[in-house]
Amino acid sequence: MPRGEFEFIHHIRRRAAVRPPVRVGIGDDAAVLDHPAGTVEVVTTDLLMEGIDFLWPETSAALIGRKSLAVNLSDLAAMAGRPTAAFVSLALPKARGRSFADEVMDGLLALADAYEVTIAGGDTNSWDGPLVVSVTVLGTPFANQPVLRSGAQPGDWVFVTGACGGSILGRHLTFTPRLAEAERLTQLVKLHAMIDISDGLAADLHHLLDESHVGARVEAAAIPIHADAARLCDPRTPLDHALSDGEDFELLFTVPANDGPRLLAAWDQPTQITKIGEITAESGCRLHRADGTSIELPPLGWLHAMED
Amino acid sequence: MPRGEFEFIHHIRRRAAVRPPVRVGIGDDAAVLDHPAGTVEVVTTDLLMEGIDFLWPETSAALIGRKSLAVNLSDLAAMAGRPTAAFVSLALPKARGRSFADEVMDGLLALADAYEVTIAGGDTNSWDGPLVVSVTVLGTPFANQPVLRSGAQPGDWVFVTGACGGSILGRHLTFTPRLAEAERLTQLVKLHAMIDISDGLAADLHHLLDESHVGARVEAAAIPIHADAARLCDPRTPLDHALSDGEDFELLFTVPANDGPRLLAAWDQPTQITKIGEITAESGCRLHRADGTSIELPPLGWLHAMED
Numbered sequence: 001m002p003r004g005e006f007e008f009i010h011h012i013r014r015r016a017a018v019r020p021p022v023r024v025g026i027g028d029d030a031a032v033l034d035h036p037a038g039t040v041e042v043v044t045t046d047l048l049m050e051g052i053d054f055l056w057p058e059t060s061a062a063l064i065g066r067k068s069l070a071v072n073l074s075d076l077a078a079m080a081g082r083p084t085a086a087f088v089s090l091a092l093p094k095a096r097g098r099s100f101a102d103e104v105m106d107g108l109l110a111l112a113d114a115y116e117v118t119i120a121g122g123d124t125n126s127w128d129g130p131l132v133v134s135v136t137v138l139g140t141p142f143a144n145q146p147v148l149r150s151g152a153q154p155g156d157w158v159f160v161t162g163a164c165g166g167s168i169l170g171r172h173l174t175f176t177p178r179l180a181e182a183e184r185l186t187q188l189v190k191l192h193a194m195i196d197i198s199d200g201l202a203a204d205l206h207h208l209l210d211e212s213h214v215g216a217r218v219e220a221a222a223i224p225i226h227a228d229a230a231r232l233c234d235p236r237t238p239l240d241h242a243l244s245d246g247e248d249f250e251l252l253f254t255v256p257a258n259d260g261p262r263l264l265a266a267w268d269q270p271t272q273i274t275k276i277g278e279i280t281a282e283s284g285c286r287l288h289r290a291d292g293t294s295i296e297l298p299p300l301g302w303l304h305a306m307e308d
Numbered sequence: 309m310p311r312g313e314f315e316f317i318h319h320i321r322r323r324a325a326v327r328p329p330v331r332v333g334i335g336d337d338a339a340v341l342d343h344p345a346g347t348v349e350v351v352t353t354d355l356l357m358e359g360i361d362f363l364w365p366e367t368s369a370a371l372i373g374r375k376s377l378a379v380n381l382s383d384l385a386a387m388a389g390r391p392t393a394a395f396v397s398l399a400l401p402k403a404r405g406r407s408f409a410d411e412v413m414d415g416l417l418a419l420a421d422a423y424e425v426t427i428a429g430g431d432t433n434s435w436d437g438p439l440v441v442s443v444t445v446l447g448t449p450f451a452n453q454p455v456l457r458s459g460a461q462p463g464d465w466v467f468v469t470g471a472c473g474g475s476i477l478g479r480h481l482t483f484t485p486r487l488a489e490a491e492r493l494t495q496l497v498k499l500h501a502m503i504d505i506s507d508g509l510a511a512d513l514h515h516l517l518d519e520s521h522v523g524a525r526v527e528a529a530a531i532p533i534h535a536d537a538a539r540l541c542d543p544r545t546p547l548d549h550a551l552s553d554g555e556d557f558e559l560l561f562t563v564p565a566n567d568g569p570r571l572l573a574a575w576d577q578p579t580q581i582t583k584i585g586e587i588t589a590e591s592g593c594r595l596h597r598a599d600g601t602s603i604e605l606p607p608l609g610w611l612h613a614m615e616d
């Protein structure tokens with residue numbers, strides 16, 4: 001996220017009064033609302049713009065539609081929430097006609113059906129501009145209470161699902177929102193904090209640490225690096241790709257140290273989970289290397305740290 | 309709404325399976341969700357695009373921001389629902405900088421504060437394209453159950469709040485969402501059906517009749533015509549403007565015939581309410597004129613009917 005947008009959001013966050021039924025407003029993967037009788041709701045929204053978030057026709061209309069919903073489902077997973085209803089608004093380029101609009105919705109509806117999410121409303125418009133898709137998703141926590149970014153505690157083990165880096169080779173469009181993994185995690189352990197990896201492993205870890213007012217110690221050798229990260233032909237190392245690339249849409253989460261070994265023993269899902277470090281009381285994020293040296297891991301990842 | 313978009317929405321509506329907790333999906337002013345313990349939620353969303361829904365700088369950034377939220381609050385009013393939380397996504401033109409973004413949000417936040425609506429989340433982006441604002445609003449019915457478009461019954465009296473026509477002279481931007489009126493109505497009578505006037509009195513009446521599978525008889529002389537409708541200098545009559553213009557954001561609603569006179573007697577709000585006709589079992593919408601003649605009132609309004 002560009003610095004200007006980050007500051008703008010912080011400005012709105014400071015100005016926007018949080019009133020009931022809203023419990024958690026701007027600043028997490030989703031908002032949290034408290035309804036009567038202890039019912040908790042989580043709500044997230046994303047706006048995808050042609051030329052910024054995707055290119056067309058490089059990316060098919062169906063994959064664009066799929067991704068518009070999938071990024072929101074990933075946010076729900078990061079709250080440990082089950083998505084229930086989605087609202088889809090479209091700014092459609094007139095020149096591409098009805099078949100283009102149908103393809104976008106076909107991609108989106110196929111994913112909605114797979115996760116039993118109802119497309120409950122929206123707003124359709126056309127213009128001479130590029131495609132814009134805005135999706136809002138509502139859901140309910142798997143275990144009654146959502147998991148926030150702000151709950152990490154010193155001593156927690158830090159885990160990540162799957163493997164990171166090189167998503168640009170295709171996974172940024174075809175990724176599976178980690179909803180099944182999030183639900184299983186809520187059954188097995190007490191999740192202290194969770195976020196999905198959209199900005200990059202290092203950047204999103206920093207978001208989680210900032211909101212929790214803690215730091216972390218991360219083992220470089222433990223980072224699960226996706227095979228795609230090594231397939232990219234550029235001067236950056238696979239580890240740097242894994243730390244910096246973004247759009248992995250994996251889950252980054254912390255559990256109490258006591259629960260860590262038990263989680264590793266009990267984990268029975270096809271998606272791997274990997275312990276990559278531990279939460280520390282001191283702020284900052286320290287990356288420890290196999291040779292015994294360590295560096296401060298800034299939000300933008302390792303390469304930038306090496307250049308300092 | 310252009311015919312192509314109307315057909316596209318019907319296509320999505322047919323395809324989109326409605327699953328719990330969604331009770332009412334696409335097709336009303338807002339969706340209705342049933343949560344545990346009888347808690348009912350209403351959700352609506354609108355996408356406003358520069359060059360289509362507003363012009364800049366002809367319309368100030370603050371008024372654009374205000375309208376983006378206000379149209380959603382009007383939808384909530386049409387469901388007889390109190391808005392609680394809003395989600396605001398922006399595609400910001402880079403060249404206009406931070407001050408433009410601040411002005412949009414200032415206009416939006418001022419209205420949110422006035423109605424005690426929490427801005428609970430959103431998504432901010434910038435690009436070289438025009439301004440796009442997507443707003444989703446959540447709320448709860450004033451009287452536990454929302455009022456749908458589909459509940460009108462033969463014999464019902466048809467009412468409208470305020471006066472219609474000529475909103476283009478300014479009210480399309482500065483209108484007051486009829487939330488106070490909706491709440492008072494729920495206290496005084498049994499509302500059978502309600503919709504807000506965005507497409508035009510005739511068009512939105514047809515939407516209500518279609519969803520309720522009924523018709524209506526409307527008295528031309530009873531239509532409350534706004535002074536702005538007469539200020540427009542064109543060949544169309546003020547009545548035609550009142551029937552066709554759209555963006556009045558008044559409420560059009562029906563109540564049982566028994567409740568009609570009681571409502572008129574008990575009404576104590578500054579905004580007028582006017583009986584404009586009655587619901588009929590026969591489909592179609594008949595406009596009766598003072599001279600005793602009558603014509604079929606098509607969705608696009610009177611002028612088009614006269615040209616037939």
